[in-house]
Amino acid sequence: MGKSTDPVTGSGVDKCLAAIRSMVLSGELLPGQKVQQAALAEALGVSRIPVREALSRLQSEGIVEHKSNTGYTVSRFNSEDLAELYLMRRLLETELVKTADLSRIDVAAMGKLHTEMVAAARAQDPDEFQRLNRQFHFAIFDASPLTLVRQELQRLWYMSDFYRSLYLYELETTQRLVAEHKAIIDVVRAQDSKRLLKELDAHRAGTEKIVVRRLGHRRRPA
The missing domain is CATH 1.20.120.530 (GntR ligand-binding domain-like)
Known part of the structure; x- marks a missing residue:
């Protein structure tokens, strides 16, 4: 699948947001699991830029967490x-x-x-x-x-x-x-x-x- 030529468009980010939320909801991405940005971008047919933007938004929503040494992981609640x-x-x-x-x-x-x-x-x-x-x-x-x-x-x-x-x-x-x-x-x-x-x-x-x-x-x- 070819990658978007305009990866920072709203539609590209929205596509990534919807996909990641769906993966979290379905359990494809489990609490505490690292989000593999390269694999996700490849699967969605986009560059890493809209993936990073989507993850940044999801971090502000509390759905994922970010650490400098591990990257993004799905938030884990007790x-x-x-x-x-x-x-x-x-x-x-x-x-x-x-x-x-x-x-x-x-x-x-x-x-x-x-x-x-x-x-x-x-x-x-x-x-x-x-x-x-x-x-x-x-x-x-x-x-x-x-x-x-x-x-x-x-x-x-x-x-x-x-x-x-x-x-x-x-x-x-x-x-x-x-x-x-x-x-x-x-x-x-x-x-x-x-x-x-x-x-x-x-x-x-x-x-x-x-x-x-x-x-x-x-x-x-x-």
Whole structure:
């Protein structure tokens, strides 16, 4: 495959961003694993320049880390890190829901996403379920005018994508999530922000518990 003649274009960097995020989500790149820039550039048909730019952006999002002697590696989280991440998610998501205009939300579109998630759960397709799940939740958050808060929340979601994907291989768990999503749709339809906050808090707490359990309660090194 020929390499791009304009490797620093936005499309080239975006291509690398999407590819690396997908590799982290699928487990092709595991937490703590070094990112081989030359091999990645070759696989994507680009030069190393957009790969480096993409990795620099992912570093700012907390998805990868950089050390001068080892280069870029996929960030590794422990149970305490994830507890902080979920705390930040709760704070930001609460503000977004409180300021959201629920009448702007396309409930029919959320229902369609819900139907597609049911199919993804039955097909045991965690990548598709994860993609749809993000769209489902941000259909709510996008109804808030707090753009910077929403962008920061997007970063937090990206940081924890791989860890959330761990439980998406469990059919029982995805079925529970789908049932909770149905309840969330009903509350959005009723435009009841207080009930929506309660539903989302319970939903988030349940997924955090599963993620920490799957992580094995690994703690920060002393």
